[in-house]
Structure formats: structure tokens, C-alpha cells
Amino acid sequence: MIAPAIDNIIKQQTKNDHFAGVVMIANGDETLHAAAYGEVLPGSGVLHQLGSVWRWASVTKMLAGFITLQEVERGRLNLDQPVAQLLPAAPSHVGGVTLRQLMNHTSGLANPDQTALNTETGVHHWASAAEPDFKYCYGPALAAPGERFDYNACDFVVLADVLKAVTGSNFAELIDHRISKTYQLPSIRVVTNASDDAEVAGTRDGKPIQDGLRLANLSADAAIIGKPADLLKLTQLYMAGSIITDTNLRQEFGRGTPELGYIALTVWGYHAQLNGCSTPVHIIERRGHLPGTKVLTLQAPELGRSMVLFSNRDETDWGWIWQQTGFSFNIASEVFCR
Template identity: 35%
Template sequence: MKIALAALLLQAATAQTAPPIDAQAVDALVEKSAFSGDIRIADAQGGGWSRVGPLPQPARGDEDGATWRWASVTKQVVAVLVMQEVVAGRVELDRPIAAYLPGFRSANAATVTVRQLLQHRSGLPNPDDSPVGTGGFPSYYQPGYAGSRDPLTGYCAGPVKGAPGGDWSYNNCDYLVLGALLEAVTGTPWAALVEQRIARPLKIDFLAAYPGERFTRIGMIEGKPEPAIDLASYGAAAGLYGSVDALAKFDLALMDGTLLPKDALAVLWKGDPALGYMALGQWAFEAPLKGCDKPVRIIERRGGVGGVEVRNFILPEIGRAVIAFSDRAPFDFGEVWQGSGFSHDLLSAAACGKRVGE
């Protein structure tokens, strides 16, 4: 009842405050930047807007290119699953990970907390730093990797980079270990939890995790086909794939209280200024946007796998989600807080559109 009431209150508020979308400005931005990919703007009260940029090369097994690697947006989903376990009382954010994973062989296992893993403050090794493989890509993510990817005893349990609790340092091992945590406390693999708790209740037609991936856009890196990638190696750090509309459903369900109660969502979305506004599995901050009367609260999650890049923005105060997938890397999305660039201009058009008569 409380969740349903919260959703109704949010819908009532956004119905009054959500501005129109400046589709003409988005079209101009796509053309100016030669953007190749999908853009989706979705509203809590229904409707929205889509724009598909040029996608000249075919997708692998998906000719319309509708299915994308969610890359590190996977971390945002995993953070929600962890917070659901916090709500259920099975996980405490400030307990050491060893309390849940006694088999974790890292030197930091007894001191690093669940919260620190969610914030990338673990001091664990990072697979991005594994020896360079084909095409200059880290060998951890490529077929034929000779080491162990077991999150408890393999690469992530290797020599640490430092003590936990310092400044944040981006690290895929943090979420590979959190995936193992979820399985330990629920008895269910993290990917199955995504299906049970997110895809099925939200009626998402297709949202899955590797292995077995055949149906996503193929990325290009600096104009060349991406090197061979073992997509299953990304696991709970970046292993989900699905459509842009599926991601919009996830975003809207976060905003309306379907996936987490309001108090848990407040913890998830509490950005720490001392950590560059890092929250739990995402960034949360306010930024001025062109055309808006005041700074806009933004929840941001970004990611990239191979030649595919993604930006996922949630604007909770107006009940709107803004999503962009690109199949060209590197693509210059820019930084919203800098007041210019692709992401800033896209959000300005999505959140500060002019009303009739202005």
C-alpha cells in the first residue's frame, strides 16, 4: 500500500512539473555529433520519445540492432539487488564481506565492507589492469584467458592495490565479488535474481546475462571492429544485455518505488561530495542545465564494453529517464557538470524543453 501510494504521489508531482521534450534539439545534437546508436527518453506517467542515429553495420543475430550490452549499468542493477537484501535484513552495508563470503581469499576480505565494494573503495585488484591481450585489450576479458576468474579465489583475490576505505577507484572486481555475495545470501545466482526480481515483474521481454550472448550490437573502436571479447567474463560487473526500452522500464520502476522502498532508495542515491558524488553503484548530484530555472538532480550510471558505450540518466524530481547507447568508441559524451558536451545538451533538451509561448 505504501509503495502504491508513493507511486501515485510521484505521478501527480511529475504530471505538474515534467517539461516537454525538445525533440528538435535532440535531433540537431545527434546530427551535429554524428551519433550512432539509440536514445530513449521515458516518462513516469507514460510516453516518451526515441531517436535512432545511423547504425550502418548489422548487429550479430539481431538485424534491427535493438539489443544492447548494458555494460556497467549492470552495476546499477546489482546495487539494487544488494539493497533489496539490506531491506530484507540479510545484508548489512557496513559489515565486512568475509562475514558473508568466508571463502574469499583476498587480503582485504576481513576489512572491506559491502558499502565500500558498492562505492569502489575496496582496494581490490582490477581486471582492467590484467596483461594486455589482442588489440590492446585486457587479457582477463578475452577468450583463452589463462588465469582464474573465480571471484573468491582467482584474479579478484590476488594482490590488493591498497587498504579499503580510501578514495574511490573504479574496479570491476568489486561487483564480481558482490555477485558472489548475492548468491551466498540468497542461494540463487545473481543473474537469476535479475530475472526473478526485475525482468519478470516488470514484464521485460528480454534481459539476460552472458554466457550465450549472440544478439547485441557489435561495437567499433576507432573505426575498426572490436577485438574478440569473452562477454561472460564481465559477470556481475558488466554482464547484462537487453533493449533500451527494458532499461527505461528499470529506471521508471526505481523512481516509482516498485524495486525499493523510499528510505532504501535514499541510501542508494546518496552521493558523497568527498567521493565525486559517488553513491552506491551510481553517481548522484545536481547540475545546472541549459534552459532550466534551477539545478536538476541527476542519477547517472555509465559503462562501456568493447566498442559499445552507454549513459543512463535518471531525473527523479521530474520522473524522467534519459538513455543513450552508442556503438562507436570512443564517443565523446562529455561531463554534465562541466556545462557543455553531448550529455549536458541531451539532458538540457530532455529536462528543460520550452513550453508553448516561451
């Protein structure tokens, strides 16, 4: 199904080839819009397809959040318990961090994005190394727990270790059992093999990106791949209470902290004044970005509507809804207000 008004907004973004990919929108069980736009590689004549498998990048964190909250709901985890209770062998500076601080990036842990770039590939060594170096995340801290917000892959590497300690399953197994099989979303999986990757390659300046990045090195930070349709279904299942049944816990998941830039628990949550809505709309937002691939998910829980957008153009600019301008603001206004 293609909604004309939404289609017009998206096509405005494709004119300069700064967007190409897939946009899907749902209201409850109904798909309002599902369409692919543009060529996979500029000038190739090969068009994007709805059923292609993409990198989900940092949307992976949201799924790690779902599984963590399931453990909280079952009473096996508490958001404010320190890591030391679950990983007794962890260094003291790691052990003092709480699960909440891991999920909202206030842990103060070592940050691999501060390591040197691989000059040949243009990505950090930790992301392109032949083997994952997850021990790095247990190295010297950058700040005291809770001191400041620092967007950090190590938060989710450690969170994956916590989940394994509690459940006995690694992150890939948890996604397979708790998400893919439970909700019949077969395309969703965690990449664990160094040579594995998604179907859709990223592009920059009209050319495919050859960066040497290995998704297997990214764990619960950014290693999931899957189809856009399965991500759309997942957001709708979450809002319907199928993944987390406790209403208060779902509210906490999407309740942003203003002093931390409205970060919530693996997502951003805020109330936005959109064009066409008489009152602000509560939005849960999650973005993902790996070289040449950009992902955006927007959920409006009170409306039961969500959307997922995938682009394999590094030039894609979603804009910022709070600034009331740009691609994301325009499409959110159309979907959530009209």
C-alpha cells in the first residue's frame, strides 16, 4: 500500500539522491504505507526492494533493551542494581555501574570510538579487527558512573555479558529465541561470523563503501540485520504490550530524561509539537548509523502508530523533530497528525 501524501514527502528527499531505500508505516495491525525508493547503487538500474535484508545498526540497542526489560519484568534483573551483582569478576569501576546507566549511556566506561582509526578503512580498529575485542570495554573508565552522557558501544557489550550471566544464553541466541522465533520474525538475527553481512550495501558519494567493518565485532551495540517489515512488526508488537506486558515498565522505557537530551532506556523519548496536531505527541525514537546505512524508527505509543525508514545513502539527513523542520518532522506530522 502507498499513501499518496506520504509518498510525496519521501519523493522530495529522493530528488538529489540523498535518500534511497525503504519506508514502512503501520497503525495497529494495518500497514498504511510500504514502498521502496530509488536504486541500490546510483546509476546501476537495480531498484531497492521491500524484502531486502539491511543492517539495523544501533537499532540493535533497542532490541537489547527489550530483552533486558523482559528480565526485569520476570524479576531476575533490576534496572538500578550494579553490574557487580551479576558479573562478580568485573573490575570495580565496571561493577559499580547500574543497568540503567548502561542503557542510557551514563556508565562512564571506556569508549572504543576514542581509539585510533584504521587509516586504510576509515573505521575504528575495534570495528574492523579480525576478531572482536570485547575485553577493551572492561579497561580504564572515562568517568564515574552517572557523571555524564557518553554515547558508547561498550555499554551494550557489557549489557550483553549481563544478559548471558542471567539467562545462560549469548546475545545472538537471545535474539533468535526471544524475538525471531517467538514473534515469527525470521529475518532478524545477530551477525556472529566475520564474513557475514546484510544484503544492502552502504553508499557514499554515489559509490559503495568498502570500509572493512565487521558486524560480528559489534555485539549488542549494532550487529543485528533483518528486513524492514520485521522491524515494523516489532515496533507494533512492543506498543501493543506483546513484548513487555507491564505498562509502567513500558512507560519507563520511553520516558526521556530532559537533562540527558531526552535519552530513555536504549531509545529517546519526548513530546513533540507536530504540524497538524493540537497537542504534543509522545514519540519514541531510535536511530541507527553505520557507514553508508541510516535507519530511523518512530513510535507514537498513544496513537498505536509507528514507522521505519532505511536508507543506504550516507548523505541522508533525517533532521530533528524537536527543531520542527526536516524529513523526520514532515513525515511524523503527516503520519501522526493526519
